[in-house]
Amino acid sequence: MCTGDCAKCLGTTLIPLAVLCTLANILLFFPGGKVVENNLHITDEVWYFAGILGSGVSMIFPALVFLGLKNNDCCGCCGNESCGKRFAMFSSIIFAAVGVLGAGYCFVLSAVALNRGPKCYTGTEWTYPFQDGNYLANHTLWNACQSPQNIVPWNLTLFSLLLIMSGIQAVLCGIQVVNGLFGTLCGDCKCCRCCG
Numbered sequence: 507m508c509t510g511d512c513a514k515c516l517g518t519t520l521i522p523l524a525v526l527c528t529l530a531n532i533l534l535f536f537p538g539g540k541v542v543e544n545n546l547h548i549t550d551e552v553w554y555f556a557g558i559l560g561s562g563v564s565m566i567f568p569a570l571v572f573l574g575l576k577n578n579d580c581c582g583c584c585g586n587e588s589c590g591k592r593f594a595m596f597s598s599i600i601f602a603a604v605g606v607l608g609a610g611y612c613f614v615l616s617a618v619a620l621n622r623g624p625k626c627y628t629g630t631e632w633t634y635p636f637q638d639g640n641y642l643a644n645h646t647l648w649n650a651c652q653s654p655q656n657i658v659p660w661n662l663t664l665f666s667l668l669l670i671m672s673g674i675q676a677v678l679c680g681i682q683v684v685n686g687l688f689g690t691l692c693g694d695c696k697c698c699r700c701c702g
Contacts, residue, residue, distance in 0.1 A: 517572030531557025595689025
């Protein structure tokens, strides 16, 4: 497979993941699937926009760059047609690094949110009733959250999705770093004779 084709495949995969991460983050603003009366009752990690900025918006730019690499020759340079492709592949490494950072931001924040648990009403106050992820293995602790209804499975599901999808995005961008290095060193596929 040519480096441009590989990049296009990665870009095609990153776009739906970015959209899903953005939607998951938006849904977290509605604890238990309901509109809250006070914004202070929303889990703090939701306000860091990890799914919207980290795995959403910052992932769109690398995805678009990856999609355009197959046809991008930058008009060639110095009379060498493949030189432009090499430069384009090199620039994709920088965008892939941005993607890794964005996905890493989302991954870390999702892991922190899962460990901390959701903010909920315990009967006396709005607080974080769980410590160090103790609620993950012990479902009876979920009863500590009286309101919003179903907040624990809601947050657990959405932050888990963000964690998994951002991990996949980081791996895909990492693959593009390696692919970009091959494309920078080899140029187009004809140079490497990998397309026959």
